[in-house]
Amino acid sequence: MFRWISRMPLAVLLAIVFHLLLALAVLLSIKMHAFSPATEASKTPSEPTIQAQSVSQAAIEQQVKRLKSQDTERAQAVKSQERAAEQAKAAAEQAAAARRAEQARLQQLEAMREIKQKAAAVQDQQLKALQEAQKQAQETVDNQKKALVKIQQEAAKANTEKQAALAAAAKEKAAADAAKQAAIKAEQVRKESASKQAAEKAAADKAAAQKEKAAKAAQEKAAKAQAEKAAVAKAQQVREASLQQQLQNELKQSQSKGILDAYGAAIKAKVTAQWYKPPGWQPQWTCNVRISQASDGTVLNVKILQCGGDQLFQRSVQQAIERASPLPLPSDMSLFSPSINFTFTANSQP
Amino acid sequence: MNMNTLIRRWSVWVLTGVLLALPIVSQAELNIVISGGQESGVPIAVVPFATTTRTDFSSIIRADLARSGQFAPLAVEQMPSQPSSPEQVQFDQWRAGKAQYLVVGKVEQQGNTYQATFYLLNVTNGQQMAGRVISAPLSAERSIAHRIADIIFKQITGIPGAFDTKIAYVTETDGPLKKRRYTLEVADSDGANPQTVLNSAYPLMSPTWSPDGTKLAYVSFEGNRSGIWVQDLRTGQRYQLTKFPGINGAPSWSPKGNKIALTLSKYRSPNIYVVDLDTRNLTQITSDGSINTEAAWLPDNQTLIFTSDRSGSPQIFEEKVGTHSAHRLTFGVSYAAGGAVSPDGKTLAMLAGGNGGFRVAVQSLAGGGSDLRYISQGGAEERPSFAPNGTMLIYASQAGGDSVLKVSPVAGQGSQTLRFAQGKVRDPAWGPFLDNSQ
Numbered sequence A: 001m002f003r004w005i006s007r008m009p010l011a012v013l014l015a016i017v018f019h020l021l022l023a024l025a026v027l028l029s030i031k032m033h034a035f036s037p038a039t040e041a042s043k044t045p046s047e048p049t050i051q052a053q054s055v056s057q058a059a060i061e062q063q064v065k066r067l068k069s070q071d072t073e074r075a076q077a078v079k080s081q082e083r084a085a086e087q088a089k090a091a092a093e094q095a096a097a098a099r100r101a102e103q104a105r106l107q108q109l110e111a112m113r114e115i116k117q118k119a120a121a122v123q124d125q126q127l128k129a130l131q132e133a134q135k136q137a138q139e140t141v142d143n144q145k146k147a148l149v150k151i152q153q154e155a156a157k158a159n160t161e162k163q164a165a166l167a168a169a170a171k172e173k174a175a176a177d178a179a180k181q182a183a184i185k186a187e188q189v190r191k192e193s194a195s196k197q198a199a200e201k202a203a204a205d206k207a208a209a210q211k212e213k214a215a216k217a218a219q220e221k222a223a224k225a226q227a228e229k230a231a232v233a234k235a236q237q238v239r240e241a242s243l244q245q246q247l248q249n250e251l252k253q254s255q256s257k258g259i260l261d262a263y264g265a266a267i268k269a270k271v272t273a274q275w276y277k278p279p280g281w282q283p284q285w286t287c288n289v290r291i292s293q294a295s296d297g298t299v300l301n302v303k304i305l306q307c308g309g310d311q312l313f314q315r316s317v318q319q320a321i322e323r324a325s326p327l328p329l330p331s332d333m334s335l336f337s338p339s340i341n342f343t344f345t346a347n348s349q350p
Numbered sequence B: 001m002n003m004n005t006l007i008r009r010w011s012v013w014v015l016t017g018v019l020l021a022l023p024i025v026s027q028a029e030l031n032i033v034i035s036g037g038q039e040s041g042v043p044i045a046v047v048p049f050a051t052t053t054r055t056d057f058s059s060i061i062r063a064d065l066a067r068s069g070q071f072a073p074l075a076v077e078q079m080p081s082q083p084s085s086p087e088q089v090q091f092d093q094w095r096a097g098k099a100q101y102l103v104v105g106k107v108e109q110q111g112n113t114y115q116a117t118f119y120l121l122n123v124t125n126g127q128q129m130a131g132r133v134i135s136a137p138l139s140a141e142r143s144i145a146h147r148i149a150d151i152i153f154k155q156i157t158g159i160p161g162a163f164d165t166k167i168a169y170v171t172e173t174d175g176p177l178k179k180r181r182y183t184l185e186v187a188d189s190d191g192a193n194p195q196t197v198l199n200s201a202y203p204l205m206s207p208t209w210s211p212d213g214t215k216l217a218y219v220s221f222e223g224n225r226s227g228i229w230v231q232d233l234r235t236g237q238r239y240q241l242t243k244f245p246g247i248n249g250a251p252s253w254s255p256k257g258n259k260i261a262l263t264l265s266k267y268r269s270p271n272i273y274v275v276d277l278d279t280r281n282l283t284q285i286t287s288d289g290s291i292n293t294e295a296a297w298l299p300d301n302q303t304l305i306f307t308s309d310r311s312g313s314p315q316i317f318e319e320k321v322g323t324h325s326a327h328r329l330t331f332g333v334s335y336a337a338g339g340a341v342s343p344d345g346k347t348l349a350m351l352a353g354g355n356g357g358f359r360v361a362v363q364s365l366a367g368g369g370s371d372l373r374y375i376s377q378g379g380a381e382e383r384p385s386f387a388p389n390g391t392m393l394i395y396a397s398q399a400g401g402d403s404v405l406k407v408s409p410v411a412g413q414g415s416q417t418l419r420f421a422q423g424k425v426r427d428p429a430w431g432p433f434l435d436n437s438q
Helices: A002-007 A009-035 A037-043 A046-063 A068-139 A141-170 A173-206 A211-273 A311-324 B003-027 B057-067 B091-095 B138-157
Strands: A286-293 A299-307 A339-345 B030-035 B042-046 B071-073 B101-110 B113-122 B128-137 B165-172 B182-188 B195-200 B204-209 B215-220 B227-232 B238-242 B248-253 B259-264 B271-276 B282-284 B292-297 B303-308 B315-320 B326-328 B335-341 B347-354 B357-364 B392-399 B402-409 B416-418 B424-433
Touching: A068 A173, A068 A211, A141 A211, A211 A311, A211 B030, A286 A311, A299 A311, A311 A339, A311 B042, A311 B138, B042 B057, B042 B138, B057 B071, B057 B101, B057 B138, B101 B138, B113 B138, B128 B138, B138 B182, B165 B204, B182 B204, B182 B215, B195 B215, B204 B248, B204 B424, B215 B248, B227 B248, B227 B259, B238 B259, B259 B292, B271 B292, B271 B303, B292 B335, B303 B335, B315 B335, B357 B392, B392 B416, B392 B424
Parallel strands: A339 B030, B042 B071, B042 B101, B248 B292, B402 B424
Antiparallel strands: A286 A299, A286 A339, B101 B113, B113 B128, B165 B182, B165 B424, B182 B195, B204 B215, B215 B227, B227 B238, B248 B259, B259 B271, B271 B282, B292 B303, B303 B315, B315 B326, B335 B347, B347 B357, B392 B402, B402 B416
């Protein structure tokens, strides 16, 4: 073994380094996986479905008895739920309209994919809050109603806030996605409320006797639910704030890249126009030059780092830069580059 | 700790990392690739010198620089003003134009000499790259301009200029054979100031310069037989070096000046020999039955190239003196003759024959011809000769039924015809540097 190592120390060293890199890569990929928003998003649809089933099963036993003496309340509940459904439908229509309006900007979707995924995570949070509330709603129709209304308001509010934030920050690319999510959620809410309506009817018939007892317990649980909901809402606010921050950063970064590209292109065009390459150049000649410039673009120093070719070629490179001075400036001076590396290649085919 | 809390914590860290990284990203240096550009000689403005003489010094300088192929001098009409000293130059005015360099100066007569003061300025940064005073006798006024052109060329290209040099060539007057006259001439590198070195009723051929520029060796047919002659240019004295039976031809003076390679046939097939000028010893270099001629030296003073048809068609071979072993240099064309080696020993110029007639071409000496490049386009060219700085070639060509001399840049394109009063001009040989004052 030692002979083996000593015979090929480089190979062994390389092998160790490679294994370390592999271990690092595995570690990183695990963390990346844990953090992946895609994993979160994929969980979202399964949970509410399971919860909705358990709602109907559990609620049926408890609330059938209650339903008989609750006709009036139920009627009110139906009405308000219908209203809620209508609101949700309207919201969905608005959202669809918004989405259509934003389809023109689909080319930026790539940059927004992350934002969308974050939004999905937010939705996840909201849906969880919904589920919490729904559990309580199983206990009592009143509280269920209130919880539903409040959750809808919460959801609508969250939607509005999010849409506003996205619109302000990124010309609302993410808004379409958020609205889409909102529409899905509203749809879910509507479906759930419909199923609950049925459950409520049966429960009211069966659970009249347990009404007062249940109501008491429900009040306690409702208070608890509200407290939890408030906590969740707070956490969501924090998340949304950081999301918005990140969104702005990403936007700024993509804007910066555009400005930087334009900045580089402007300099390249001006320098190329000033480059008179002397006869006798060879295709393989290249010249690496580092320059420093004042904030008005005036070239202060030209340093030839490495240069193939003859003196005439080198001079032509230096002249090209000096004659292009002052160099063009970026539209955002925070992206101004006080020093620039140029690579001149005699061959016009890159 | 559940998953959500974990994710939340991680996201805070990642977010912080992104925020911290942002300023670093935006402060990263720009990397820009410039490819291609436009091929052009160096744009330079040589402003007419302030002078009381009738000679237009600046036009001589402009012509020199243009002939080199590496400069693109501005016409006088393109100049925004005509300053004659650096103080008079308004650089902004010049920066608006194309010129990257500016030459201003004046020439004054002081007794029997001219005194020229000139400045080479970098238009772009306003810096003075050279400022010199040059004087010359009244008779050598053109050499003032050539010397200035040399200094400009050296300053900008890093290569010594070869404008203040001489060329030797042979002329032939028209007329019936028995009344024809042949002359050996020496002129400035631009063809001006021709001086007749020898006037003969017999054909003259193939002048070659001694490396110190004081002598010429050439072929003369006086006495109706060929012989190699050596002539001192200052005294006019001459002597016959060889008068072997048969061909005495194609002399080539060695770089150290102590030998001359030549072609002798001695009534057989021509072969390459070397004559030691001190001992007069004759060394035979080639000895096969094929034609071997047109020897030329490499800068090492020990290796020769020559034309041989030993492989069928004429090709150029290389042989180190004393080894008796030659190897072929040219593979790119079916006919390669009249070889000349650049002063740095890296480039082989030749007369390349093929479908396009006989044209001057260059290749890297040891490259086998893979990088062969044609220099002239005429198709009726003769053996080329390198300028002492290796940047130009002079050769005879045909124009309007007459043979003329042309100069082409080795690196670039095109050619310029030198103007002479005589009819036919042939066999040019570019002389060495006259001095090292650059």
